[in-house]
Amino acid sequence: MTEHAYLIPILPLAAFFLIIAFGKRLPLKGPEIGIVAVSISFIMSVGIIAKFVGAHGAEHAREISTRWFPFGSGAHLQIGMKIDGLTAVMFIVVTTVSLLVQIYSIGYMKGEVRYTWFFAALSLFTGSMLTLVIANNLLMMLIGWELVGICSYLLIGHYWEEKANSNAAIKAFITTKTGDVPFLIGIFVLFAGTHTFNINAIYHKVAVGDVSHATLTAAAILLFGGAIGKSGQFPLHVWLPDAMAGPTPVSALIHAATMVTAGVFLVARLFPVFAASPEALNEVALIGAFTMLFAALIAMVQDDIKRVLAYSTVSQLAYMMAALGVGAREAAVFHLFTHAFFKALLFLGAGSVIHAAHSNSMRDMGGLRKLMPTTYATFLIATLALSGIPPFAGFWSKDEILTEAFRAGQHGPTHIVGYIVYVFGAITAFLTAFYMMRAFQMTFMGKYRGEAHPHESPRVMTGPLVILGALSVVAGFVGIPGLKSGFGSWLALGEHEVESANYLLIVVSVLLAGGGLVLGSRVYRTYAEVDPLERLGWFHKVLVNKFYIDEFYMAAIVRPIRDRVSRATLWINQNVLDGAVNGAAAVAKISGDGLYDQLDQKVVDGAINGIGITARATGGVLKYLQSGDVQKYAAYLFAGIVILAVLFTRFA
Amino acid sequence: MILAATGPEIAFWGFAVVAGIAGFFVVGSRNVVHAALYLVGVLGSVGAIYIVLGAEFVGWVQILIYVGAIVVLLLFGIMLTKAPIGGVALDNNQRPVAFIVAATTFGGLTWIIWRTFGGTRIRLSPTRTAQIGNSLFTHFVLPFEAVSVLLLAALVGAIVLARRD
């Protein structure tokens, strides 16, 4: 089974082409191919993870690779797969969620535009993520990484006819790309340090101390840039809430299994590199700690149900990052595992609600408990799981993270970081329970306030909800503290020691979660036109405006750069380039052809485009070198020769 | 030094001075036709210098092709484009730049040439035309064929472009 694990990504990838080629001619118009493919992948994933259960799981880890093409002097780049506990867990997460999402989409997407294409893209998305997961070298991983980015772009922009949606897609793509630049540089820094792309070889080089500390720190911090982008960590989180523009099943897939987990997976996969540098780890921990609280605060005031969930994802991913940052790799992956199920459930439940109520706003909902009993029940389970109420899945993983953070505070290399993560995590746990209960109350309790005639979704949609509901209950049991062949041993890190439970901490976190739930349900038991949170005054306003991050990017980065560049442009044009004549022409040209208008339109999210604007403006100036006069060109040519001559002789 | 000069050296000097001065007038003249005539002066003197240096065949080819064909072609060009004979400015506004570039080029080149070849003497002896012909059609037959294609292409292309249709 392990030897043929390569089929797991290949099947969905093949499904992509098959759906495009034959999808429209099939009775269901495409989904059946993708579902069959991912089902087989799922069954194989179960077979693989079964081997890792038990004390000797580590012995089943495999790395199989074959020559891809010659590279450098004598070396070969390899294509291959790395199968270990981490891969196996990711396989399960991705294939399960993808399978259920595809089944659910048959109902959800019925009658929508580009129906067949949608399923093809889902298959490609799944296959890309699985490629990223199975990769045994960084280049292959990069290919999966980029493909995932492109797929998310395609899917978020699925309803591109509406400008806001296409903007969201572009924003997602460009924001994550911003993180990819340091990521790419990081890969090559690591390559420069280790002379290999192979992950196992990198582990080995790091373990024997072949690589300098500085190189590892630089590589880790740069690589983390990619993770920040993909996993929506502060300050590159801005794309995730906007990515709600995609169809809801896509949001479920993005938020639970693919795309955003890629960043966490990256750090987990290259954990030895990060672990070798306390500086890098602390950075991961602090960014995680900050982001989790930050996002949870924003989630409290959102009225759009999908946005609540989106910020909740940002916050929960931050939990995983923070866990990695304090060295608790198993806890992080465990949380990734449990979170996948209940977050997918929440999104699919929200999709079901939106499908029924024809609105995203919770203000148009309410009272759906009676009308949509299955959705109601499963959503409640997911709410409890996310809030961290025992015995639901989220409790076990979140508790393990908090315990590990506290332990890192006691024994870790940098005590304070561990405690910070613990305190932030505890507060966030409370807030999480609060905002989830708020969403739950506003959606399902009280009286229906909307205009539509809600009714329960069809079986093809509720079926996946029920399955995910069951998983959200039981998925956590594999990681009960003290369990001998539990989750920790699957990851097969080698010297896994069974931690004893810290009952004091458990009690504290249960109290926090319970407190949040109780408070939330008291405050929102009766629906109020004015959100009670507005009594918080200015702070509420800050939260509604998402801490003004988007505005900050606009004001602090985009406008100054843009204005200064425009002033500089003016100056250069008037003083340097061909005197006032060209200068005036240039200014007229710039303002005339509406460069600014165009830019303003394009400035969806300033900071990221800031660089683009600078470059564009520079281009707008530099292009005037190309004056059209061939004799000026000739003069530049000779000037160039002179400069080159100076350069040549300087080194002669 | 002048006193010790041999006949060919004196001849070289004479033609070189003519070529240089005529060259200045080619780029300085305010009349297009005059410029073309000065160009004849440069090309002729350079041809004569080839003969002095012993490259008789190249020298005659220079005079025949350049003076006989290229300059005539250029004069045709001048007439067909009804270029104003005198009166209108023939220079653009970057003369100072051009002068600096040219002076720098000349200074730099002269410096590196004298640095490397300052003490090298040539013994003059004529190259027979037969030698050139032999070499051209054995050793250099491939570029010769390639150039014939080039000439054909230039001919056909020039006709297509210049023809009125």
Add this chain to the structure above:
Amino acid sequence: MPTTLDLHAVLPEIILSGTLLAVLVVDLFLRDERKLWNSVIAMAGVLGSFWATLTLIGDHRATFNGMFVVDSFALLFKLMFLAVAALVILISANYLDEGVRSTQGEFYFLLLSSFLGMLLMASSRDFLMLFVALELVSAPGFLVAGFKKRDARSNEAAVKFFLFGVLSTAVMLFGMSLIYGVTKSTNLVAVGQALAHPAARSEPLIVASILFIVAGFGFKVSAVPFHFWAPDTYEGSPVPVAAFLSVASKAAGFAGLLQLMFVAFPHQSNVWAPGFAIMAVATMTLGNIVALAQTNIVRLLAYSSIAQAGYMLLPFAVVGGAGPAVMRQAFAASLTYILIYSFMNLGAFAVVIVVNRKRSSNLIADYDGLMSREPGLTTAMLFFLLSLAGIPPLAGFWAKFFVFSAAINGNAAWLAAVMVLNSVIGLYYYLSIGARMVLRPAEDQSRIGVPFALAAAIILLVIIVVAVGVFPDFFNHFSPRSTLVAL
């Protein structure tokens, strides 16, 4: 001096010469509405020549007193040039038949002459031969750039190209004449040996000559600051000519430049490599940044092709004083980039030609909403753009990857970093075209229609771009085996 000529070695060139004469003669007897036959004959000749080149694979031959060499380097380039020739004929056929019908025969004749020059260029191992080949590549180029005779822009394109071309040729020849004087030879290998002497390594005369020669080829590959002609000429020329110039002619320049730098001047690499570093950085940065400010698609592709030339020049910058291993890797990286670039850029131009049939303004705005009009064509364009941007797993990614790792291996991490930054800028404008095609509404909803020849070319190019992306081995297979860098 008795020399036996190896006619098999020049068979591809002989077939191509025969074809171009045939086109010229047959054209005389063709009525205007039948001029399309010219392209058929040209295509047959190109394919014949391709076949003849295939028969030479694996050989190592030198003939015409070492001026003309057939080795894996030359063959690789010849195959590439002939493949590009076939594709250029495919993408030109309809354009010409609808535009400049009466001079079609001459167009193909000139095009084939230029390709003949390229075939010779790949095999030339002599200054004289390189010069003649370079002129044979360029001169027909000057003429076809002006083929839209009544269009003032086309005239202007031709005159700028011509003046810049002859000027840089003159500069290059001056350099060659000095090198000949110093080394007493024009054969590249002999020149290389003569210049290996330690005293020759940094002699100002030699350094200046190399610089002059670089200027000549820098013009051909449109490296900053020798690039100024390119945007103007591409924009004004007939679109197939712009495609031809940005792909084949540029590749020919690189074929010459690679031979010169790695065979004749490797011992001066300490001197020229830093210059190439600056040139590469300037070329990619200027190309990319100015491309951002463009509104005309051909002009944008012109600047993009300048930027791409920067990536191809980058490996030259890392060989300064480096060992043979680094040198070989740099050589292979540059070569691979050129090969991959040729196909993806040709693809982008092919799509531009299709759209140009409907709207001849070539504005980027004409591409708004193309997805809803021509989904297949748009998908192809997206492939080409993403490949040019270097997104894995398309061919362009590997091109960038090889150059990148050559830079890292050559201890020039800063160049690698500059390259990554540049790729991001590039990404921005390539994607913005992509976004416009997909996301904006189309003004005009009518279909454009893709003629058979163009469709065939585009499909072939998509297959190449994807296949090389999946099996990067395909191109990389040849380059390290090149006999050129047997240092």
Add this chain to the structure above:
Amino acid sequence: MNLAWPLTLGALLFSIGVYGVLARRNAVLVLMSIELMLNAVNVNLVAFSTWIRETIAIGQIFALFVITIAAAEVGIGLAIVLLIFRNRETINIDEIDLLKW
């Protein structure tokens, strides 16, 4: 005779040509200036050839090729110049700037 003298003449003609290319606006005059530069090359080639005295006279042959190709280029150049004159009524190349930016 000192080899450096003909080479200096070459450098002089080359520089004059450079000046002309940069400063003359009439296209025909620019062509003439380029001819000056090519002549400079030939002076170098012939001088070196005489000095080296090789049997196959590479330098002189090279010069012959340069002359031939120069002739071809002048032909092409004049054709293009005539074309421009027909469309634009001018051959002042600083006025030919439709294509820019």
